[in-house]
Amino acid sequence: MTAATTDLVEGGANARKAGQYVYIAAVVLLCAWVLVPLYFLLINTLSSPETVNAYPKRFIPEFDLGSLTFFANFAGILTALKNSVLVAGLTMIMSITIGAPAGYALSRFDFRGKELFRLLVLLTRAFPLPLLALPLAVMFIRVGIDDTIFGLALVHTTLAIPFAVLITFSLFSGIPIELEEAAWTLGCNRLTAFQKVILPLVLPGITASAIFAFVISWNEVFAAAVLTIENRTLTAFLLQNLDTSPLHLKFAGGFILVVPALIFIFAVRKYLFAMWGIANR
Amino acid sequence: MLRPKLAGAVSGLALLVSAASAQAEVLFWSTQAKPVEEAQAMRERVLAGAGEVDYQPNDAGPWITRLNAELEAGSGSIGVLGALHGDFSAMDPEDLVNLGDLGLGSASDTFNDLAKLGTDDLQYIPWMQASYIMAANKKALEHLPDGADINALTYDQLIEWSASVMEATGEAKFGFPAGPQGLKHRFFQGYLYPSYTNGVVRTFASDKAVTAWEKMRELWAVTNPGSTNFSFLQEQLLSEDVWIAFDHTSRLAGAFNERPDDFVAFPAPAGPEGRGFMPVIAGVAIPKTAPDMDAAKALVAHMLKPETQIATLRATNFFPVVDVALPDDLPPSVQAAGAAVATMSASADANPGLLPAGLGDKGGEFNRVFVDTFERIVLAGQPIEAVLDDQKKTLARIMDETGAPCWAPDAPSEGACPVE
Numbered sequence: 165m166t167a168a169t170t171d172l173v174e175g176g177a178n179a180r181k182a183g184q185y186v187y188i189a190a191v192v193l194l195c196a197w198v199l200v201p202l203y204f205l206l207i208n209t210l211s212s213p214e215t216v217n218a219y220p221k222r223f224i225p226e227f228d229l230g231s232l233t234f235f236a237n238f239a240g241i242l243t244a245l246k247n248s249v250l251v252a253g254l255t256m257i258m259s260i261t262i263g264a265p266a267g268y269a270l271s272r273f274d275f276r277g278k279e280l281f282r283l284l285v286l287l288t289r290a291f292p293l294p295l296l297a298l299p300l301a302v303m304f305i306r307v308g309i310d311d312t313i314f315g316l317a318l319v320h321t322t323l324a325i326p327f328a329v330l331i332t333f334s335l336f337s338g339i340p341i342e343l344e345e346a347a348w349t350l351g352c353n354r355l356t357a358f359q360k361v362i363l364p365l366v367l368p369g370i371t372a373s374a375i376f377a378f379v380i381s382w383n384e385v386f387a388a389a390v391l392t393i394e395n396r397t398l399t400a401f402l403l404q405n406l407d408t409s410p411l412h413l414k415f416a417g418g419f420i421l422v423v424p425a426l427i428f429i430f431a432v433r434k435y436l437f438a439m440w441g442i443a444n445r
Numbered sequence: 446m447l448r449p450k451l452a453g454a455v456s457g458l459a460l461l462v463s464a465a466s467a468q469a470e471v472l473f474w475s476t477q478a479k480p481v482e483e484a485q486a487m488r489e490r491v492l493a494g495a496g497e498v499d500y501q502p503n504d505a506g507p508w509i510t511r512l513n514a515e516l517e518a519g520s521g522s523i524g525v526l527g528a529l530h531g532d533f534s535a536m537d538p539e540d541l542v543n544l545g546d547l548g549l550g551s552a553s554d555t556f557n558d559l560a561k562l563g564t565d566d567l568q569y570i571p572w573m574q575a576s577y578i579m580a581a582n583k584k585a586l587e588h589l590p591d592g593a594d595i596n597a598l599t600y601d602q603l604i605e606w607s608a609s610v611m612e613a614t615g616e617a618k619f620g621f622p623a624g625p626q627g628l629k630h631r632f633f634q635g636y637l638y639p640s641y642t643n644g645v646v647r648t649f650a651s652d653k654a655v656t657a658w659e660k661m662r663e664l665w666a667v668t669n670p671g672s673t674n675f676s677f678l679q680e681q682l683l684s685e686d687v688w689i690a691f692d693h694t695s696r697l698a699g700a701f702n703e704r705p706d707d708f709v710a711f712p713a714p715a716g717p718e719g720r721g722f723m724p725v726i727a728g729v730a731i732p733k734t735a736p737d738m739d740a741a742k743a744l745v746a747h748m749l750k751p752e753t754q755i756a757t758l759r760a761t762n763f764f765p766v767v768d769v770a771l772p773d774d775l776p777p778s779v780q781a782a783g784a785a786v787a788t789m790s791a792s793a794d795a796n797p798g799l800l801p802a803g804l805g806d807k808g809g810e811f812n813r814v815f816v817d818t819f820e821r822i823v824l825a826g827q828p829i830e831a832v833l834d835d836q837k838k839t840l841a842r843i844m845d846e847t848g849a850p851c852w853a854p855d856a857p858s859e860g861a862c863p864v865e
Contacts, residue, residue: 213703217683238481239488294506301514311522389507390514393472393522394499402481404504407626409480410699411680417481 205422208415216412231416244401245424247313248382251397252428254317255324255381256374262321263328264370268358270329271336282333286326297390304391311393319387324377331376335369336362371435375428382425398424470497471740475527476508477573477727478761486760495747496740505532512732516540521734524741526569530726533569534562535806541568542731547742549749551766556726559802569728572748573763575694576724577631578785580678580701580710585610585618585688596788598714600640600660603689607667610688619668620687626676628693629819630812635723636691637661639798640716644855646862649840650833657716658822658829665823673824682708693725694786695762698778705777712789719796721854722789726800727763796854803849814840840864 208216209232210225235241266285270278300319301310309315339362347357388400398421406417478487479502492498503511508528515521526533526541533541543566550557551571562568581595588609589595593602607619623629634645641657642648669675669687679699681687690697691713700708713722729748735741747753754765755772762778764786765771771783790797804811814836821832841864851862 217680217703219684234482234485238485294510297507297510298514298517301511302518305514305518305520386507389503390511393501393511396501400507404507405479405481405484405502408677409482411683413481 202422205415205419208412209419211412211415213410213412216415231412232419234413235416235420240396240401241398241420244396244398247392247395248398249424250313251317251320251388252378252381254313255320256377258317258321259324259328259377260370260374263325263373264332266325266329267332267334268336270333272341282330285329288322289326293384293386297387300387301390310391311395313392313395316388316391316395316397317381319391320381320384321377323384324380327376327380328373331369331373332366335366339365368435371432375432378428379425470499471524471737471744472522473498473500473525473527473744474508474512474523475500475502476505476529476532477527477763478502479504483761487757491753491756491760492747495744495753498744508532509535515734516732519734520736521732522736523732524735524737525744526730526732527572527727528730530559530569530728530800531808533560533728533730534802534804535808536562538562538564538568540733542733542735542738543567544570544731544742544745547746549746552768553766555799556766559726559800560728563803569730570745570749571766572727572729573754573757573761574724574726574766575763575782576722576786576789577628577636577691577693577713578697578710578782578789579713580682580690580692580697580708580781582682582685582688583707583709586709588613595709595711597792598711600664600714600716603714604660604663604667607664607689611667614688617667617669618686618688619664620675620678620681620690620692621664621668621672622675622678622692622696623672623819624674624676628676628696630815631693631723631725632691633815633819634801634812635798636713636721637716639721639723639796639854640714640718643718643796645798645801646840646844646851647855647858647865649864650837651865653718654833655829658818658833660716661819662823694778694782697782698762698776701778701781702776705781708781710781710785712785712792715792715794718854719794720789720792721796721798723798723800725763726766798854799852801849802852804843804847807843807847810843811840814843837864 204221207222207225210227210229211222212226212228212230215222215226215228269275270282304310304315309318343361343365344357347361348354352360383399385399385403388397389404392400402417402421406414409417473492478484478500484500484502487502488498488500492500509532512521512523512526515523541562543564545566547567547570549570550567551560553571556571556574557567560567560569560571579598585606586595588606590602590605590609593606598606603619607617610618621627621629621632637657637660638645638648638654641660642651642653644651648654669681671681671686675681675687677696677699678687678690678692679697682690682697682700683703697710701710713720715721729745731738731741731745748757749767751765751767751769754767754769758764758771758779759776762776762782764783775783789795801808801811818832818836821827821836822829844861844864848861850860851858855862
């Protein structure tokens with residue numbers, strides 16, 4: 165009887181231990197999944213062309229700045245970077261200002277065609293951009309917003325809105341309406357109740373969908389290549405030319421495309437992490 | 446806490462957005478010189494003396510979409526177009542400004558005729574030319590079959606050579622640009638078919654074509670199977686996955702420029718009907734919506750100046766189309782490719798072909814026929830005669846629909862080129 169109990173306890177401890185190993189292994193695997201490619205990108209960016217083409221690959225960067233220097237002198241790259249940040253920033257702001265109220269309305273009010281609206285909002289993603297780009301460009305030229313940051317941000321906002329609406333919809337749905345009602349009884353009107361009670365609760369979620377919008381805009385090439393000329397975004401400016409470039413420049417170019425997005429996500433991470441219950445520090 | 450920040454960001458953005466840039470330069474909208482190093486060289490060197498030029502190289506998709514949008518809207522910002530003959534031939538000549546009155550043109554009448562796109566006037570001005578050649582790692586030379594001259598190889602010798610390299614190294618070291626971006630169709634249209642059948646369209650399903658595809662199968666057996674992912678053989682030459690390669694001169698250039706002492710360039714092989722080869726022509730044109738016609742024409746004229754042509758050669762590895770004396774200090778890739786192309790065209794058994802002409806927007810479908818045939822016969826191992834008979838129908842339909850007459854090396858035709 166006692167022996168059996170110890171066995172059980174030990175068995176339980178073993179199982180817990182095994183579970184822990186699996187947990188740690190999973191964490192390591194997931195981190196490696198993201199970090200190893202980034203690390204290789206970094207090594208190859210900081211290597212000379214000979215090393216990039218050599219085999220086996222090195223695991224320590226040799227700090228050859230040749231490839232990066234090339235891009236530093238590449239005409240127009242800073243302007244393109246600035247444009248990318250502006251377009252992505254505008255996209256983020258516009259998709260949240262349009263998407264969040266729509267999400268709130270979907271979760272709080274009943275109106276006719278609500279289900280249809282939820283479906284229709286997804287339709288903007290149903291058509292491939294190469295198909296839309298031609299009529300869009302014609303219209304933009306006629307209206308006069310062709311080759312502007314605002315025009316491109318409009319297109320990117322359209323692409324990002326379905327995510328903004330659906331993410332914020334589920335966020336608002338997750339917050340009991342009783343909280344809002346309690347605020348109303350304590351002297352808030354709809355607006356102040358939203359501002360003081362709901363907004364702090366949904367902020368992390370809103371950040372997440374803002375990051376989504378930012379990344380969608382950052383990565384988009386086709387519309388950017390067709391709709392902007394003087395004001396090219398970094399992706400339109402570089403990505404098209406990278407696939408035919410030598411390997412060491414592909415790595416360096418890829419690095420340059422990835423790093424600003426990483427910096428941005430790193431900067432807003434505290435809003436994001438708060439979503440999973442980790443305190444907002 | 447976040448809201449004032451956001452508000453600040455919005456107003457800051459609005460300020461920046463409203464500051465529109467002044468637009469006084471000519472936009473050079475190109476599908477060529479796309480790799481970042483080439484684009485950089487075009488901007489810094491080739492276009493340095495041409496006034497204010499904004500050189501923008503693009504993928505084919507955005508290139509044509511933007512152009513069509515401007516043509517449809519009736520106003521645009523593109524001043525000068527730079528593209529391959531095939532890109533222009535897919536366009537409506539009405540959308541391009543007639544350029545005959547500029548008094549410019551290539552030294553080759555064949556090129557100038559092609560540039561008329563079937564009309565009476567030049568629709569684009571030939572700008573630069575290239576070709577496809579072979580390149581090999583010097584380590585492969587010791588395995589050359591007895592009695593083979595690298596400057597006068599035959600397809601049989603190439604297969605034998607690649608086989609003995611494979612025997613010696615245990616790996617298939619012949620490389621072929623059969624990747625998604627690879628230019629394999631040009632190998633069939635301009636090299637394999639002319640060399641074996643002395644034709645491309647007429648002889649598409651002939652008995653000689655069957656022999657050609659049998660040879661292609663033999664060659665594929667000693668080809669690096671990764672070739673279906675190779676599009677720029679300079680990469681595989683440098684990584685030594687491939688020792689012997691066929692590709693576009695500018696897609697081999699990187700290998701020669703990085704390690705000039707390790708590689709040799711040589712002509713494409715010959716078959717029973719001679720040494721088939723094909724030029725690549727790029728041209729410059731002006732769309733009818735160009736904002737500043739005079740500046741655009743000045744830029745076109747600049748591109749044809751002898752010194753610009755030499756600068757273009759250095760930047761892109763595309764050769765001049767006008768008569769110029771080449772300087773001695775050209776990059777290794779240019780020297781190697783230039784010598785190989787010269788040997789190829791001067792060889793006794795040279796059988797030069799032309800680019801497909803008169804196909805209009807069916808050029809892509811025409812290429813597809815050859816790529817499909819390759820995939821079915823060589824990759825999927827389907828019976829050669831059956832595949833050729835099948836693909837022949839598609840080819841005949843394309844020729845009938847476009848009414849394109851035969852081009853060299855096919856014998857001339859009255860009306861649409863027949864598939865015999």
